[in-house]
Amino acid sequence: MIKAFIVDNDRLRPVDDLLQNSDAVVWVDLLSPTKEEETTIETWLGIAVPTREEMEEIEISSRLYVEDGAYFMTAILPAQTELDDPLMSPVTFVLAGSRLITVRYHEPKAFKTFPLRAEKVATGCTSGDTILIGLLEAIVDRLADILERAGRDVEAISRDIFEARSTKVSKRNRDFQELLKGIGRKEDLASSVRDSLISLQRLAGFLAHASTQTKMSKDTRARIKTLSRDVLSLADHATFLSQKISFLLDATLGMISIEQNAIIKIFSVAAVIFLPPTLVASTYGMNFDIIPELKWHFGYPFAIGMMVLSAILPFWYFRRRGWL
The missing domain is CATH 1.20.58.340 (Magnesium transport protein CorA, transmembrane region)
Structure with a gap:
């Protein structure tokens, strides 16, 4: 599926026909693209759209590189985060001149909320680089929300572990089983978010280098630095949360041993x-x-x-x- 956006009165507006509006399009979002759709984009921009297998490669050189004058950046982003078992998949951002192309095979929530907001409010997203930064900021905000929710859930688990429990042995055993399952789910979530933040941290560093090469505006470079600091602080918080989850796991196992x-x-x-x-x-x-x-x-x-x-x-x- 191809989603194309143009700038209309400092707002993003989706268009149905990419080729008819090819000169005005500033952002193309490819969701699970077919071979024909990839060929359309490659013919239009003269760049090679990465395949899913190429996006899933873990080498830094395969995720962050420059080719044919376009900057390719791939990050691991979560979807279905309302559940404790998020879907982790790579998303590639291609900055080709004044246009942004995104390639993805799942539905991170930021890709739904950001276009809706940019369509209603003038967010200053008028070119590929500003759209990319705005989209990355929405992604970071979403990851922060996930960590906040996970932190509240971990606090609730901590209270369940250390507060007085049922005096019935069979009930206590069931409680400990549920606690262990909950701790395992939160650890998976925290690890997934931390992996996503690490990939975003590398992407932000690469984007900062690209901003100097493409002579982006001073305001854009400042937003990239702020984005890097936000990602770094969230990565530290995710590490702290993982350490706390590990402590709760040890505490739960200790309580079981005491029982x-x-x-x-x-x-x-x-x-x-x-x-x-x-x-x-x-x-x-x-x-x-x-x-x-x-x-x-x-x-x-x-x-x-x-x-x-x-x-x-x-x-x-x-x-x-x-x-x-």
Whole structure:
């Protein structure tokens, strides 16, 4: 699909026919383009549109390069971020003269919100470089929103871990299972956002170099520097969030270990408490002809009392030492 935009009264306006408005088009957005659509763009601008396989290459030289006078920049961007399992896919930005071409195979939310805003409000996006910076700013704002939401969710998980929990063992086990699943989902989200921010950080550095080569305006270069600082601060925040998630994972595993140790402790104490009564019962259960209490009238209650007392004394001792 080809989406083309022109500038109308300092606002972006979509047009249906690219070729009829080819002279006025400043931004072309290719969404899952077909071979014919790629050929149309290549013939129109005289550049090679990168394929999906080329966009997915991880070498820096394959993501940031200059070819035929156009600047190619690829970043990893998330989509479907309303869920905890975002779709991560590369997006290529091509700055060809005064035009911007974007190539993508998924739907990051910024590609929906930015054109709508630029169509309603005069944002100063009148050429390819200003549109690119405005789009990147919208992407960074979206990533910041994702990190803020993830941070609130992590705080909620932290409260669930350290606050008083159910006294029922089966309920606690289910709670810990849900906590581990939640922590895993947040770690995946934070890692995905951090990878996206790293790719944007490299893209911003490359764009800053391109701005000097293409003699962009002073205001545009200042916006690129601000964008770089914002991306760097968000990357630091994403790293902090990942470290906190790792701490919560260790804390959860520690709580599970404490639960298991408490259960084993109960069984160990129970075994020690019932060991003396078992010893008394075993003694009076021996089949010898001569046992002093065998014919004694109070032998049975005496043996029962010995067993009860031998169970109470260890229990009292453990409570006194604080082991129970």
